[in-house]
Structure formats: C-alpha cells, structure tokens
Amino acid sequence: MKINAFSDVSLRALLVLSSAPAGELLTTQNIADAVGTPYHHVSKAIVRLRELGLIDVERGRNGGSRLSAAGKKATVGQILRNLDTRSDPAECQSANGDCPLIAECGLRSALARAREAFYQELDGVVVSSLPRLRQMTPVFQAIGLRPGL
Template identity: 35%
Template sequence: MQLTSFSDFAFRALLFLGDLPEGELTSITRVTEQYGVSRNHMVKVINKLGHAGFVTTVRGKNGGIRLAKPAEQIILGEVVRALEPMQLVDCSEPACNITSACRLKGVFRQALEAFLAELDKHTLADMLADNSELIAMFQLDTPA
C-alpha cells in the first residue's frame, strides 16, 4: 500500500510537533520550512489533523499549533485511518464486473487489515524515542 502525500505530510508534521517541548506552540510556516513543502497543502493537512483530534490550533497573535494529546497516545494506524481512503481497489459495479465471483477483494481486505494492525503497534512517541538524528534535523533550538 502506498500512502498519499497528504498522509506523508501529516506524519512529517506530527513528528515535528511531537518533538516540541510540552505545551509549546509552533507555526504552520515553521513546519513547511522544515520540510520544504507547500504551505497551502500543509494548512489543509493541519486542519484535517485538528478535526481528527491529533493537533490543536490556537488562534491569535501568540497562537500556533501543537499536538492535541501526548505522542504516546497517537497511534500510527489511527492516523492512517483518519486520513486515507481505506479501500485498496474499487470492487463496486460498474467499476468491476466480476465482483460477485472475485476472491481478490477478500485478500486485499486481509492485507489492509494486516497493514493497519502493524501500524497499530506503534505510536508517534516510538518514532521519536532515541532518534537523535531526527531530533537534530529539527533544530528546535533556533528561534521561531
């Protein structure tokens, strides 16, 4: 399975936010500059992450974004479920005229379940723990 760029950007944003000191806010601009991605696209990503309960946005002069819950509580499989269409192939008619006899849809469903089950074993905190190389790339000691 290949995740969309939307999920890719979401995971990048979550990693960056997950390394912020607890309670600290940052800006979408800072996240986009870190990764060199489109600000407009990242705004949509952060909005979706906010609606899904992974990110909190604070409006105003001293506003910004941060994780809505601890990184230990952000399960990778839940993020994928919130952002990705969970259908690997379109087995509906008229898109496919062999749906009633095809066994592939069952295999694809099992494969997707196995993929998500593996992601469910890992949290955002797991991706950040003992990952000094990634943390150094974020250069969080630079002014916002």
C-alpha cells in the same frame, strides 16, 4: 502497501509536533519548512489533524499548533485508518464503471484484509515515540528552534 501523500504529510507534521520543545507552539509555516512540504498541503493536514483531536490549535498572533493528549498516544495504525479516504483498495468501483469481476471477488476481500493487517501492524507504533534527537536537531535548527526531545 503505499500510503497517500496526504497521510504522509500528516504523519510528518505529527513527528515534528511531537518533538517540539515543551509548550512550544509551531506555526503551520514552521511545520511546512520542517517537513519540506508546501504550506498549502500542510495547512490542510493541520485542519484534519485538529478535527481528529490529535493536535490543539491556538489562533492569533502568537498562535500555532501542539500535539494534544490524544495525539501523544495515537498510533500510526489509528491515524492511517482515519486518514485513508479510499473505500476500495483496488478501485473495483470507479467513476468509469465497476470492474466486471466485482461480484463475489476474492481479490477485493483479500486486499481489504491485507490493508487491515498493515494497519494492525502499525497499531503498536506510537507516533510520538518515533522522532530521534539526531533526526530532529538539524530540522529544528533550520527553522530556528531547538528540539524538545
């Protein structure tokens, strides 16, 4: 199964925030630079992650984001479920019209079960446990910080 680009950026942002030095606030620009993604995309992800309670955001000159207590415990499965905006795994219903085979479709329900199995497999993976020092050190050095692992 493939995750959408928004979920990918959101997970990357959480990885960076989870390995930031203790107490360090990272700006959206820091995170965008760290994950190699445009500021605009990261800022949308930050807004959504805050809405989900996964990060705390402080505004102002010295403001930024940090992982919240809930974010430290969040699993990849939980996060992806919350970020997945698709109601239909196979676009059986679309603006161009519904699939003529939609009535009692076995494929549609099988795909929905497969998507849930994908999420369940990721329910055991806590995002904050994923970053590694060797992985994050060059990323943080590139943006002028030290990783907090």
